Amino acid sequence: MNALVKAEGISIRSNGLDQGQALVHDLSFHIERGEVLGIVGESGSGKSLSALALVGLLDQPLQATGVLRLKGQSFQLNNASSLARLRGSDIGMIFQDPRASLNPVRTIGAHFLETLRTHRSLDRSGCREEAIGLLEEVGIGDPDKRLLQFPHHLSGGTCQRVMIALALAARPKLLIADEPTTALDTTVQAQVLDLIDRLREEEGMAVLFISHDLAVIADISDRVLVMRHGQQVETLTNEALFSAPAEDYTRSLVNLALG
Numbered sequence: 001m002n003a004l005v006k007a008e009g010i011s012i013r014s015n016g017l018d019q020g021q022a023l024v025h026d027l028s029f030h031i032e033r034g035e036v037l038g039i040v041g042e043s044g045s046g047k048s049l050s051a052l053a054l055v056g057l058l059d060q061p062l063q064a065t066g067v068l069r070l071k072g073q074s075f076q077l078n079n080a081s082s083l084a085r086l087r088g089s090d091i092g093m094i095f096q097d098p099r100a101s102l103n104p105v106r107t108i109g110a111h112f113l114e115t116l117r118t119h120r121s122l123d124r125s126g127c128r129e130e131a132i133g134l135l136e137e138v139g140i141g142d143p144d145k146r147l148l149q150f151p152h153h154l155s156g157g158t159c160q161r162v163m164i165a166l167a168l169a170a171r172p173k174l175l176i177a178d179e180p181t182t183a184l185d186t187t188v189q190a191q192v193l194d195l196i197d198r199l200r201e202e203e204g205m206a207v208l209f210i211s212h213d214l215a216v217i218a219d220i221s222d223r224v225l226v227m228r229h230g231q232q233v234e235t236l237t238n239e240a241l242f243s244a245p246a247e248d249y250t251r252s253l254v255n256l257a258l259g
């Protein structure tokens with residue numbers, strides 16, 4: 001099998017005063033080109049830490065071990081600086097709170113300019129054209145006007161779309177989306193899920209989609225990895241999630257979601 005992304009043996013420990021049991025223990029998965037792997041699990045099961053470990057963004061004193069394999073190369077998870085080089089053009093990220101990732105004193109246009117100059121070596125007018133195209137692609141009307149606005153001018157849903165457009169601006173091979181729709185109302189949530197699904201299909205982007213909400217995970221994922229207490233419970237296809245889960249814990253999550 002020739003997966004686009006492979007993560008092998010992710011373990012996360014704290015080197016601080018609270019060191020002891022691993023917060024994440026021996027997590028492994030792969031994602032094919034154009035595939036969405038969902039990670040689901042109760043609060044505190046280690047989903048976000050695992051995602052942050054893949055891009056070298058764990059805060060001290062947390063330490064990850066394991067290997068990320070991408071574009072035929074292996075990256076050690078304890079080497080944050082080599083992982084940092086993957087951010088942007090190889091791995092794009094979107095998080096729950098888009099405002100936290102946008103600089104409040106910079107216009108939306110300035111955000112695009114920085115991203116596109118860094119990752120795509122376009123000149124100023126090329127950047128503008130590309131940014132307008134990306135904003136249109138994520139369903140934002142009046143893109144010329146948006147480029148001049150600051151983050152506080154935008155609604156939560158529009159901010160999240162801008163974040164997605166910025167993540168996509170670098171044309172990443174893998175998109176890591178950590179609870180990207182949790183803060184959005186149901187209509188906007190559905191639009192964002194549709195958008196991710198379309199980009200997966202059209203661009204062949206692999207997606208790691210994290211949520212505690214099984215209904216959202218079931219909606220978007222091809223396969224689902226269930227986590228509990230920092231460990232992998234099982235990984236199964238979307239269909240098997242409802243029809244044939246092997247583990248009692250997965251069954252209880254499904255029953256809870258079905259009400």
Ligand SMILES: Nc1ncnc2c1ncn2[C@@H]1O[C@H](COP(=O)(O)OP(=O)(O)OP(=O)(O)O)[C@@H](O)[C@H]1O
Nearest residue numbers: 014023042043044045046047048049050059062212
């Ligand atoms: N900096 C830290 N130091 C020590 N423990 C931490 C740190 N950050 C998170 N943890 C612990 O690691 C565990 C996993 O946290 P993580 O944020 O990955 O969970 P999660 O599955 O993403 O949960 P949620 O759905 O609530 O976001 C939790 O028990 C959390 O309290």
